[in-house]
Amino acid sequence: MKLSQQARQQYHRLQAAIARAYGVDSAREEFNVTPSMAQTLNDKITASSTFLARINVIGVSEIKGQKVMMGLNGPATGRTNTNNADRVPRNLLDLDAKGYELFDTHTDVALKFASIDAWAKFKDFAQRYSAAVQRQIALDRIMIGWNGISVAEDTDRTANPLLQDVNKGWLQIAREQAPQQVLTQGTKAAGKIQIGATGDYANLDALVHDVSLMIEEEFRDGGDLVAIIGRDLLAHDKSKLYAKQGDTPSEKERIELAQVVATYGGLPSYTCPFFPSKGVVVTSFDNLSIYFQDDSWRRHLLENPKRSQMEDYNSRNEGYVIEQLGKFAGIEASAVEFV
Numbered sequence: 001m002k003l004s005q006q007a008r009q010q011y012h013r014l015q016a017a018i019a020r021a022y023g024v025d026s027a028r029e030e031f032n033v034t035p036s037m038a039q040t041l042n043d044k045i046t047a048s049s050t051f052l053a054r055i056n057v058i059g060v061s062e063i064k065g066q067k068v069m070m071g072l073n074g075p076a077t078g079r080t081n082t083n084n085a086d087r088v089p090r091n092l093l094d095l096d097a098k099g100y101e102l103f104d105t106h107t108d109v110a111l112k113f114a115s116i117d118a119w120a121k122f123k124d125f126a127q128r129y130s131a132a133v134q135r136q137i138a139l140d141r142i143m144i145g146w147n148g149i150s151v152a153e154d155t156d157r158t159a160n161p162l163l164q165d166v167n168k169g170w171l172q173i174a175r176e177q178a179p180q181q182v183l184t185q186g187t188k189a190a191g192k193i194q195i196g197a198t199g200d201y202a203n204l205d206a207l208v209h210d211v212s213l214m215i216e217e218e219f220r221d222g223g224d225l226v227a228i229i230g231r232d233l234l235a236h237d238k239s240k241l242y243a244k245q246g247d248t249p250s251e252k253e254r255i256e257l258a259q260v261v262a263t264y265g266g267l268p269s270y271t272c273p274f275f276p277s278k279g280v281v282v283t284s285f286d287n288l289s290i291y292f293q294d295d296s297w298r299r300h301l302l303e304n305p306k307r308s309q310m311e312d313y314n315s316r317n318e319g320y321v322i323e324q325l326g327k328f329a330g331i332e333a334s335a336v337e338f339v
Contacts, residue, residue, distance in 0.1 A: 015301055033298065107315075116310060167320060289323055
């Protein structure tokens with residue numbers, strides 16, 4: 001199939017729009033995105049996701065190095081009698097030796113000529129296309145953040161539909177760098193975390209409370225901790241509320257509007273796209289980061305008549321970081337069972 005004249009005009013407008021946006025002569029050849037343009041593009045990707053807008057998405061210059069965010073590791077206020085001794089400032093930077101490492105990451109998108117033909121009637125085709133790609137990059141970043149366990153040389157989306165082999169996400173970083181911060185089993189059954197009247201935890205509230213106690217003490221009372229909870233755990237908890245109060249119209253309405261339980265374990269609760277369905281993580285949003293190398297973004301638009309499609313190649317170096325490991329605690333979602 002060939003592009004129609006109208007579709008070809010739109011495709012050329014897309015190429016021209018991308019070239020103008022990135023300050024290059026042409027998008028028909030691979031080009032490097034300048035750091036300032038990479039930051040602008042990254043800001044648009046971040047803005048397309050409520051979750052990414054809450055955490056840190058940071059451009060860095062090196063592919064490997066120390067963490068960027070400056071966390072505090074304890075109190076600094078006190079008093080010294082300077083007649084007897086010098087005042088000694090306390091180093092509050094919590095820059096652990098773990099650091100970060102970024103990996104080559106590809107987001108390659110194909111758009112069939114037939115789709116360009118269908119979209120050709122829209123004058124804002126270029127904006128619609130760019131917004132769709134940015135939104136998918138945002139979703140992919142979140143998916144990897146919660147499900148990534150390895151960095152494969154050749155990834156396999158069939159075997160790893162949640163992009164488990166693209167990069168190591170936050171849960172995997174905790175497993176490797178702070179295993180004591182990840183609950184893998186209770187006391188009732190080996191390898192299981194049981195929720196229910198006869199289980200390790202009577203309810204979700206008790207589980208979240210215990211996970212919050214895994215946070216190192218100096219971070220517990222900062223007022224910024226949240227509980228991120230999987231949809232199956234929330235659905236199970238809501239179903240119990242329905243069973244108990246669902247016959248009362250006013251209570252049923254409150255349950256459906258998610259107004260019955262706004263907190264678990266004393267913490268504000270949130271859900272997140274692609275978060276493990278039986279998972280729990282307690283942390284602060286600003287303790288989660290995605291780093292990208294600001295001069296590594298490359299892009300290339302290619303017309304491929306052999307496949308009757310336009311191909312858009314994006315690559316950059318990026319990785320995931322828990323800024324303060326002691327401020328992160330979670331559970332192994334695969335171990336959870338209801339009893």
